[in-house]
Amino acid sequence: MQPLSDVLAQVLQRCVALPPTDVDPRLARRAVLAADVVAARDLPGFASSAMDGFAVRAADVAGATADLPVVLEVVDTVMAGRASTEVIGPRQAIRIMTGAPIPTGADAIVPVEVTRHSDGQRGTDETVAILAPSGPGQHLRGAADDIAAGTTVVDAGTTVTVPLVGVLVALGQPTVSIVPRPRVGVISTGDELVAAPRGLDVGQVRDSNRPMLLSAVNEAGAIAVDLGWVRDDVDAVAAALRAGATRCDLILTSGGVSMGEADVVKMVLERMTDPRWFQVAIRPAKPFALASVDGVPLLGLPGNPVSALVSFELLARPAIGHMAGHRDLGRPTITVRAGDGLTRRPDGKTHYVRVTVARDATGDLVATPVAAQGSHQLVATARAHGLAVIPDGDGISAGGPVDVAVLDAVAALAGGRP
């Protein structure tokens, strides 16, 4: 058996970051930036009002009170989207809306809430009564006070977040250099599988791994490519893999990599470049294959549904993240208290026990194994919030610290179902 870390290192060596490409920033969310983003312009690009109110000279309104208002002549009105051509002179004001450029001569905004419209006529002789002072710069957004032109916004290697999409668009970046999302093909093999929505004969099972893994690929941020189901036939599997390699950056198979006689994936991969068979020192998901199909890396996951999922989490998810340029691979891990049932016997393997995470009476997060831990028992796994990592040995007695790779962060951190 090989340690998971050794197998993962070999996987990452073959599954390297894809060459960068330029995309519209509106399509860049979750992608990893391939180059630093440097602001090409100031943000904001001009000084503007932060309030609806009046642009004034602070010195004019310094002594204003509700009892003794300062009355100013209103010489213009400026809405967001245009600039006033007027210059504010002594004891003059311009009515201004949020986001409108600060008129020349003004250095403060008086919010409309602390003004009273005077009785003067509308037009040039209109006046406003200012009921409170506004100091220089008050209620005013300075040019470049978010970022100045020439400053680095974020470094290469950063993942594009939702607000960053807004920043890139606000900066007027027509394109952004990113590591593209890998196209990941998923194929199922097995004579016993039924992909169509029809009744099953004795011995048949539904091809549930393929839709499950396609969903996992999608959740991992990659483009899922359905490569279909193939019979346990060496030529048919070989042809399907070759076809898949023409349109994918990575191929995932499930099933056919164990020790059985009908493990056709194994036979086919023997014909491909540099196939490697692993007995990974983990439970579940011990069998695993790594190969190349016409230069495209292939990960052979085990067929049992829980094993396929765990193998995906521990090997395929990091591979996809690596190809997409991510530095942090795999799931985030939290350390919680062990509930009952996390003891075990030494067997040379790290166990990945499917657990729920819930708060106990003291508010601590506690990991408890789901009832069924068989590698075919996907229903129990579907109820789990994470994978508790139990190193080789006698396990973790109740109350001890245990690391959990979080599959469902919302359920796990909210306290989950008991």
Ligand code: AMP
């Ligand atoms: P194998 O490694 O091909 O011998 O498969 C191991 C177990 O996983 C068998 O019980 C298969 O029926 C099951 N299995 C393999 N592929 C799939 C699949 N795509 N969907 C559901 N079960 C599968």
Ligand code: MG
């Ligand atoms: Mg099979």
